[in-house]
Amino acid sequence: MTEPPAFYVAEIIVIGIVATLVTDIWQRLLHAIAGLPPARWGLIGRWVAGFPRGVFVHQSITMAASVRGEAAVGWAFHYAVGIAWAALYVVIMRFGIGSGPTLVSGWPFHSRYSSRPGSSCNLRLASA
Numbered sequence: 001m002t003e004p005p006a007f008y009v010a011e012i013i014v015i016g017i018v019a020t021l022v023t024d025i026w027q028r029l030l031h032a033i034a035g036l037p038p039a040r041w042g043l044i045g046r047w048v049a050g051f052p053r054g055v056f057v058h059q060s061i062t063m064a065a066s067v068r069g070e071a072a073v074g075w076a077f078h079y080a081v082g083i084a085w086a087a088l089y090v091v092i093m094r095f096g097i098g099s100g101p102t103l104v105s106g107w108p109f110h111s112r113y114s115s116r117p118g119s120s121c122n123l124r125l126a127s128a
Contacts, residue, residue: 008090008094011090012083012086012087012090013083013086015086015089015090016079016082016083016084016085016086016087017079017082017083019082019085019086020078020079020081020082020083023082027039039078040074041071041074041075041077041078042070042071042074043061043062043070043074044073044074044077044078045067045069045070045071045072045073045074045075045076045077046061046064046066046067046070046073046074047061047064048073048074048077049067049069049070049073050064
């Protein structure tokens with residue numbers, strides 16, 4: 001690969017943000033059409049805010065004390081995870097398979113490795 005490292009970093013960030021934005025739009029659409037409850041990123045922010053204090057598990061995150069800025073922390077973490085998945089995807093595509101990232105290869109990657117309703121990755125936020 002002849003591109004400078006900054007190219008790959010920019011590619012990863014753009015892919016991660018766009019892919020996460022598309023899933024957010026899809027979730028809003030599902031909420032409008034089917035009534036699927038939207039994600040509660042504030043609860044994710046509350047969970048993440050406990051990391052510096054060594055708190056990684058809660059009996060019930062909804063019962064934990066609110067944290068100032070938890071919604072912003074949750075949204076930032078959500079997009080950071082999207083960028084991390086994009087990094088994995090770009091590394092696999094560019095250096096493992098030897099191909100550039102495409103929409104055709106990205107869709108199955110996202111579908112296979114993203115959290116889906118009912119998976120443990122959702123932290124049961126919708127039922128809280």
